[in-house]
Amino acid sequence: MASTLDSAAHGGRGRGTWLSSVQPVAVGGRRRLGTEILLVLGLSLGASAVYSIVSIINRVTLPQKLSSQTATINGSLSDRPIFDLTYQFLALFFDLVPVALVVFLIWDASVPHLRGLGIDFRMPRRDLLVGVALALAIGLPGIGVYLGSKALDLGVTVVAAPLDRFWWTVPILLFSALRAGLQEEVIVIGYLFARLRALGWRAWPIIVSTAALRGSYHLYQGFGAFVGNFAMGVLFGWLYARYGRLLPLIIAHTLIDAAIFVGYPFAAAAFPAIFGTAR
Numbered sequence: 001m002a003s004t005l006d007s008a009a010h011g012g013r014g015r016g017t018w019l020s021s022v023q024p025v026a027v028g029g030r031r032r033l034g035t036e037i038l039l040v041l042g043l044s045l046g047a048s049a050v051y052s053i054v055s056i057i058n059r060v061t062l063p064q065k066l067s068s069q070t071a072t073i074n075g076s077l078s079d080r081p082i083f084d085l086t087y088q089f090l091a092l093f094f095d096l097v098p099v100a101l102v103v104f105l106i107w108d109a110s111v112p113h114l115r116g117l118g119i120d121f122r123m124p125r126r127d128l129l130v131g132v133a134l135a136l137a138i139g140l141p142g143i144g145v146y147l148g149s150k151a152l153d154l155g156v157t158v159v160a161a162p163l164d165r166f167w168w169t170v171p172i173l174l175f176s177a178l179r180a181g182l183q184e185e186v187i188v189i190g191y192l193f194a195r196l197r198a199l200g201w202r203a204w205p206i207i208v209s210t211a212a213l214r215g216s217y218h219l220y221q222g223f224g225a226f227v228g229n230f231a232m233g234v235l236f237g238w239l240y241a242r243y244g245r246l247l248p249l250i251i252a253h254t255l256i257d258a259a260i261f262v263g264y265p266f267a268a269a270a271f272p273a274i275f276g277t278a279r
Helices: 002-009 027-042 044-058 081-095 097-106 124-151 169-198 203-216 223-243 247-270
Strands: 071-073 157-160
Touching: 027 044, 027 097, 027 169, 044 169, 044 203, 081 097, 081 169, 097 169, 124 223, 124 247, 157 247, 169 203, 169 223, 169 247, 203 223, 223 247
Parallel strands: 071 157
Antiparallel strands: none
């Protein structure tokens, strides 16, 4: 299986993917490249993973059951509307700075400039359709993982921001979903796949390690979130290694998070016995 995947990723069956254009660096350049990876992760999702691991250690050592605890996503940052909007926007903006850094590091002088990240606009309709299909395929089972982890006391109750708090709440939530899609897929898939390949890693070690990172920075929501996001990471990683296209993954991730951020408050209000905090 591994050899088949590596062969396909190297451009088997006529396909040119991310692996076919990334050559391992010389031994002398590996230390510098490894340092670059650590710096990028330290400024972005690596730091989130560390905080999330500390958070789950704190949670499991509390007297309350994990399913009785809550994790707030997209909560208000100020009681004053203008400052809440300002803080929310600034947080989203600065979360995207590491994405801009990765784009700067990977940028190719020739067109397509982001070929090293697997981004081009040759097949926009196909990318959109694949992204929508992936969102449906992942999102629906994800609800089951969330509810199952709560029932098994392996996950916390997610508390989402009320949608009617301010007029700009929904636009900010949609912007947050786009931020998550860009940040996670560009860094975890596009950037890390290219850089780890340049360090000489093969496909499956890259897929599994990046999936573990994805699961780790969701651990603050419990172990179910780790499992669900790890599985999503394996699927996304395999698809990227096989086809070398990042836009469908960004679209899928954005749609999934948009449905969670905007749809979850409705579901929690309509079915409090299912989505509410366990007693």
